Amino acid sequence: MTTTINASTVSGLVNTADTSGILQLQTASxxxxxxxxxxxxxxxxxxxxSLLHVAGNIRTSSGANYAQFAxxxxxxxxxxxxxxxxxxxxxxxxxxxxxSSSLDTTALTLTASGILALRNAGTSATGIGITFPATQxxxxxxxxxxxxxxxxxxPSVGGTATYSGQVGQxxxxxxxxxxxxxxxxxxxxxxxxxSITGLPFTAGSSSNTQAGTVAYWSDFAIxxxxxxxxxxxxxxxxxxxxxxxxxxxxxxxxxxxxxxxxLIATAIYTSNx
Amino acid sequence: xxxTETKIIDQITVTENGTxxxxxATRILKDGEQIAQTYHRSSLTPAQxxxxxxxxxxxxxxxxxxxxxxxxYQAQVAASQxxxxx
Numbered sequence: 552m553t554t555t556i557n558a559s560t561v562s563g564l565v566n567t568a569d570t571s572g573i574l575q576l577q578t579a580s581x582x583x584x585x586x587x588x589x590x591x592x593x594x595x596x597x598x599x600x601s602l603l604h605v606a607g608n609i610r611t612s613s614g615a616n617y618a619q620f621a622x623x624x625x626x627x628x629x630x631x632x633x634x635x636x637x638x639x640x641x642x643x644x645x646x647x648x649x650x651s652s653s654l655d656t657t658a659l660t661l662t663a664s665g666i667l668a669l670r671n672a673g674t675s676a677t678g679i680g681i682t683f684p685a686t687q688x689x690x691x692x693x694x695x696x697x698x699x700x701x702x703x704x705x706p707s708v709g710g711t712a713t714y715s716g717q718v719g720q721x722x723x724x725x726x727x728x729x730x731x732x733x734x735x736x737x738x739x740x741x742x743x744x745x746s747i748t749g750l751p752f753t754a755g756s757s758s759n760t761q762a763g764t765v766a767y768w769s770d771f772a773i774x775x776x777x778x779x780x781x782x783x784x785x786x787x788x789x790x791x792x793x794x795x796x797x798x799x800x801x802x803x804x805x806x807x808x809x810x811x812x813x814l815i816a817t818a819i820y821t822s823n824x
Numbered sequence: 825x826x827x828t829e830t831k832i833i834d835q836i837t838v839t840e841n842g843t844x845x846x847x848x849a850t851r852i853l854k855d856g857e858q859i860a861q862t863y864h865r866s867s868l869t870p871a872q873x874x875x876x877x878x879x880x881x882x883x884x885x886x887x888x889x890x891x892x893x894x895x896x897y898q899a900q901v902a903a904s905q906x907x908x909x910x
Contacts, residue, residue, distance in 0.1 A: 685849075
């Protein structure tokens, strides 16, 4: 037998006479819909913990659906694409993960301008791109890219040398470092005649000696037919080698740098982290 | 709108062989909000001349560069050399 509850007034069915208890609909002797004394609605649960608590799946099945959270939407369109729309102007989307039972931490931030910032990375960069933390969190995994940084450094031969040009740029991608420089020595003084210091990162202590490329030199202190630079393991110094004639083995640390020497080169090496 | 530039050494690292790496960050602020940042890195090897270096870096170098660290670094440099000297 089917029983229908009809509203007794034009306002419809508006309350239950039991003001301290619950209003519950059951099917097959199981609670299907429960409204508790705090007006919390449970679907599939007799103990709702939120204003709407669904103990099970939620499905919307028309071509384009959305769920709205204030100004933000979870949305699908008729062709099946799925969107998270942040409709608050200038606001970022943060993806949080739990690193302990009581703390959620932002793992990823997508800013309104299109910057994807990894955990602890700044979100104020201009342009569009991926931002790594300003202080590297090194990964020991061979397949994880954990750092990107670009900047400047100052090549030096130390001692009392003076310079008329002394600039360097570096780019670090993961462990890989490109450190280019353009060095013009005015007076060599007590500076080194064969090595350049100041590299922005230490070469890996377990790496081999690594090479660089030389683009230009002028006014070496000795006639030179070929010239090479390298970075030894664990160091922040560029060491030189050269030949002055046909040689079986290059001359190591030749005294080529002197007054007026200009050298343009790039050290390419892997760092410790 | 107020644009300001600040320079700060935001990172100092002492590596296992005593080399001190530090990074100076130059930050451009617009009304107090950072809008751009550039980096300049420097490295100092044990026993290197510290003239002109920032005071906080000098303090760390002096603490890190014990006689043993300097000797070990110089031994490492000598061991890492390849070929023959001119």
